[in-house]
Amino acid sequence: MSPKEITEGKNAALIAYFTIVGSLIAMTMNMEPKNAYARFHIRQAFGIHLLFHALAIVVSFTGIAYVSPILFVGYLILWGYGFSQAIKGKTKLLPYLGGYFQKWFTFIP
Numbered sequence: 001m002s003p004k005e006i007t008e009g010k011n012a013a014l015i016a017y018f019t020i021v022g023s024l025i026a027m028t029m030n031m032e033p034k035n036a037y038a039r040f041h042i043r044q045a046f047g048i049h050l051l052f053h054a055l056a057i058v059v060s061f062t063g064i065a066y067v068s069p070i071l072f073v074g075y076l077i078l079w080g081y082g083f084s085q086a087i088k089g090k091t092k093l094l095p096y097l098g099g100y101f102q103k104w105f106t107f108i109p
Contacts, residue, residue: 001037006089009038013086016045017079023049027108034109040091043108044082047101048075048094 012035016026023046030038052075059067078094085092093099 001091003089005035006037009035009041010086010089012038013041013045014083016042017048017083017086020046020049020053031109037089037091039108040102041082041086043101043105044094044098045079046105046108047097048078048082051097 009030012026012029015029016023016038023042026038026042026045030042052071055071056068059065059071078097082094094101
C-alpha cells in the first residue's frame with residue numbers, strides 16, 4: 001500500500017476500533033472512495049467486536065461468570081494490538097484470527 005492510501009484511510013481505520021458502532025460508521029465512511037487500508041482495519045476491528053459480543057452472550061447464558069475477566073482481558077489485548085497497528089500505518093493480521101476475519105467479512109467495502 002502506498003503512503004498516500006494509508007494516510008487517506010487512517011481516520012476510518014482508527015474509528016473502526018471504537019466499539020462496534022464505530023466499525024459500522026467506518027464502513028459507511030469507506031463506501032466511496034474505497035480504501036484498502038481502511039477496509040483491512042475495519043474487518044479486523046469488526047471481527048474483534050463481534051467475537052467479544054458473541055462470547056459475552058455465551059458466557060452470560062451459561063452462567064460461567066468467572067470467565068468474564070479472562071474474556072475481557074483477551075478482548076483488550078486484541079483491541080490494543082489492532083489499534084496500535086492502525087496508528088503505525090501497518091496491515092499486520094491479528095494473531096490466529098486475523099486471516100479468518102479477512103475471509104469472513106468480505107462484504108465490508
